[in-house]
Amino acid sequence: MKERILIVEDEERLADLHRDYLRQAGYETDWLASGETAVEWVKENRPNLVLLDLMLPGKDGLEICKEVRRFSDVPIIMVTARVEEIDRLIGLELGADDYICKPFSPREVVARVKTVLRRSSQPSREDTQTLLSLDEESYQATLVGEKLDLTALEFKLLSILANKPGRIYSRDQLMDLLYSDQRIVCDRTIDSHIKKLRKKISAAAKGVELIHSIYGVGYKYEPI
Structure with a gap:
């Protein structure tokens, strides 16, 4: 069974790019354009990894990460153009597994996803x-x-x-x-x-x- 990646990204062009490269790498993908429904979606669908934009309409990535961590250890990779150190620290303290800072290449996203999934799927x-x-x-x-x-x-x-x-x-x-x-x-x-x-x-x-x-x-x- 293919591993399932949830992409939470309000820029459709960027989300399409993520989906294309992740599908080529053998992953199944889902996309949400708003943060409002992300937490419930994760709870109901249990993806293998969440690729989560920091700046989202409705509810931002940090709040989503915080809420998801209350019930799930699903790997979360934060995607952000805000490179201030405080955002990085807050994200890590809320339980994010990794960061990708814009601008980045789609290949870097795939590589990070593979690394985090490999780490999270290690045996006991x-x-x-x-x-x-x-x-x-x-x-x-x-x-x-x-x-x-x-x-x-x-x-x-x-x-x-x-x-x-x-x-x-x-x-x-x-x-x-x-x-x-x-x-x-x-x-x-x-x-x-x-x-x-x-x-x-x-x-x-x-x-x-x-x-x-x-x-x-x-x-x-x-x-x-």
């Missing part, structure tokens, strides 16, 4: 990661055969990141996931936990870097 963590093993029941992490002496909080943090390789999490997102009791903590607390995690990972496997900093945004996990 247990199947893909030979270096790291996580036992959710015992809160035990093993790296290249060496047990990591992690606190429960450090284990949970590592598990959150490792469950979504390549996904960028902001500090606020990680705090919300770690502290379900809504306690008030400083966002630098996350930095402290990450620093300790990296130190323990380095002690078990010298030279191995699994947790990466994204300047001004947050952190992501990349398996080796």
